[in-house]
Amino acid sequence: METRKLGALEVSAIGLGCMGMSAAYGPPADKAEMIKLIRGAYERGVTFFDTAEAYGPFVNEGLVGEALAPIRDQVVIGTKFGFDIDLKTGKRGGGTNSRPAHIKAVADASLKRLKTDRIDIFYQHRVDPDVPIEDVAGAIKDLVAAGKVRHYGLSEAGVGTVRRAHAVHPLAAVQSEYSLFWRGPEAELLPVLEELNVGFVPFSPLGAGFLTGKIDENTTFDPTDFRNMVPRFSPDARKANMALVDIVKAVADRKGATLAQVALAWLLAPRPWIVPIPGTTKSHRLEENLGAVDLELTAEDRSEIAAGLSKIEVQGERLPEAALKMVGH
16 A cells, blocks of 8 residues: 655555444444454554444444554544534533643543544634634644644635644644535645645545446435435436446446445545545445545546536435534534
């Protein structure tokens, strides 16, 4: 597995997003199987694992901590703070909480669940409109000085916040949704990250599964699957957006690759500081995703995809309205 840099942090070119093992895509997967999958990912070269206190809450951090404990010094763990979650009960409030005292309490709780003495990258999960980002960055600076955190990250932050945060304490990475299904970061965020030498970690790099070609307008999701609430996953939107899947499929068929591999290779190709974190609960999908590292998309392949994209307007918002209000501050 090739490696890439997120700021000064070296990680595998593809990481593993662990959220779906515990939350969001239906009932939690079998814990023992997920521990086996996480360790199997490491054996296949993955050294970058993504979790958050909010996934569960708390459950996913515990899973990741247990799975990686035997190989802790060989891997990089990213987790997140920033939602209003009661640290004793796990009950979620209605919004964000990035008060410095809360950030530090979250760090201590996450360290225990992750069975470690340091968090490799600590992301603010969503920008808190009630707490200046300079105060947030200052809290991270304190945690770095205390040896509890190695690197600072932001998730779904706007470019103004990125610049202000980076001026207080250098950012290693910004994590946001990015894929052929959602290309919002291209306009402003990616140029700023390149300027500042900050890495980029796309989550949902396969469009929450849509770019695999395994989902169409007739697909039924589990009642607890978050995609039931996402406008982009309404049956009508899925039907219209199949045109995007067709573009990816044409390239995949010609390259002898899968749709997922083309979608991930498209993210990897242009910038060496982009590290996608596709999630899965299946070992064969893990193998498939990691195969994207060895898939070379030529300039002609990328031009074909770009030409196809220029003729399509993807239908539906990528998040429910309430969630969109917490993005891009």
